[in-house]
Amino acid sequence: MIVYFREHELHTMNTHPENARRFEKLGALLERERVHTPEPAAEEQVLRVHTREHLRRIKALSEAEAWADADTYLTRHSYRTALLAAGGAVLAAQLAQKHGHAFALVRPPGHHATPERAMGFCLFNNIAIACAEMLAGGMKRVVVLDVDVHHGNGTQEVFYSSPEVLFISLHQHPLYPGTGMPEETGRGEGEGYTVNIPLPPGTGDADYLQALELALDIAVQHSPELVLVSAGYDTASQDPLGGMMLTSRCYAEIGRRLRRFPAVCFCLEGGYSSSALAAGVESTLSGIRGQSQEYEPGESTLDLSHVRRVLRNYWSA
Numbered sequence: 001m002i003v004y005f006r007e008h009e010l011h012t013m014n015t016h017p018e019n020a021r022r023f024e025k026l027g028a029l030l031e032r033e034r035v036h037t038p039e040p041a042a043e044e045q046v047l048r049v050h051t052r053e054h055l056r057r058i059k060a061l062s063e064a065e066a067w068a069d070a071d072t073y074l075t076r077h078s079y080r081t082a083l084l085a086a087g088g089a090v091l092a093a094q095l096a097q098k099h100g101h102a103f104a105l106v107r108p109p110g111h112h113a114t115p116e117r118a119m120g121f122c123l124f125n126n127i128a129i130a131c132a133e134m135l136a137g138g139m140k141r142v143v144v145l146d147v148d149v150h151h152g153n154g155t156q157e158v159f160y161s162s163p164e165v166l167f168i169s170l171h172q173h174p175l176y177p178g179t180g181m182p183e184e185t186g187r188g189e190g191e192g193y194t195v196n197i198p199l200p201p202g203t204g205d206a207d208y209l210q211a212l213e214l215a216l217d218i219a220v221q222h223s224p225e226l227v228l229v230s231a232g233y234d235t236a237s238q239d240p241l242g243g244m245m246l247t248s249r250c251y252a253e254i255g256r257r258l259r260r261f262p263a264v265c266f267c268l269e270g271g272y273s274s275s276a277l278a279a280g281v282e283s284t285l286s287g288i289r290g291q292s293q294e295y296e297p298g299e300s301t302l303d304l305s306h307v308r309r310v311l312r313n314y315w316s317a
């Protein structure tokens with residue numbers, strides 16, 4: 001189940017890494033798969049995550065074709081495109097709940113957008129809006145697993161006080177936006193429900209999969225009804241922005257290991273090599289469908305003892 005809308009092409013800028021050409025190698029996949037087209041997210045859905053002021057500001061910036069910050073451009077179509085991307089995440093979450101898995105191939109991405117701020121190429125936080133929609137529909141336990149190379153600071157902020165949403169992020173550190181230390185664990189009732197696993201530049205498949213296994217061991221303890229995955233492919237070795245070294249086989253293995261959960265919804269985030277993005281999405285789909293072989297890339301030398309020590313305050317880790 002793929003969610004996609006052609007109008008994403010109207011939010012683009014040739015000189016910017018987050019442009020419509022990111023999707024230029026997805027043609028074969030989109031032709032082969034059953035593709036669902038989303039509706040724009042409703043104001044009410046966006047306002048579960050963002051302030052009314054933020055919604056107004058994005059609309060005004062879009063009309064003015066202005067930048068939200070030094071990294072984040074808008075065209076006059078961006079307001080509608082961003083609402084479609086958020087609506088796409090919502091639709092994919094609903095499809096995943098019904099059919100076991102779904103993938104929202106949407107842009108602009110969302111995981112850096114905070115309740116009141118667009119940043120890092122992100123206007124509305126697509127995955128957070130989808131998550132809030134599922135909670136509003138009666139879900140009690142959701143995991144958001146962020147495997148983009150960058151820390152999902154916006155999503156973390158949205159659910160920082162929520163014990164219903166277990167937010168887990170694997171990301172490169174140091175790297176933009178600089179947040180995502182293991183000691184950021186949540187606030188109030190949400191204490192313990194934020195899990196950050198920073199990884200060094202150069203991280204390859206073996207180390208990444210060891211960190212993923214820790215993340216999934218904790219995710220299982222939350223007994224999620226749905227796992228929402230912020231799927232970034234800027235962890236790929238070919239990616240021009242990230243410094244990790246993941247291969248397509250690793251994405252298949254991530255998908256395969258997620259088969260232990262009842263429902264999994266992938267929402268595209270980053271990924272700035274169009275060929276690595278297309279190969280990564282194909283691999284993820286083959287993994288979640290059980291069409292990939294188990295992959296054991298060899299011995300990991302990554303030391304996760306500090307992360308485990310922090311996590312043991314809340315989870316068996």
Ligand SMILES: [Zn+2]
Nearest residue numbers: 148150234270
């Ligand atoms: Zn990213």
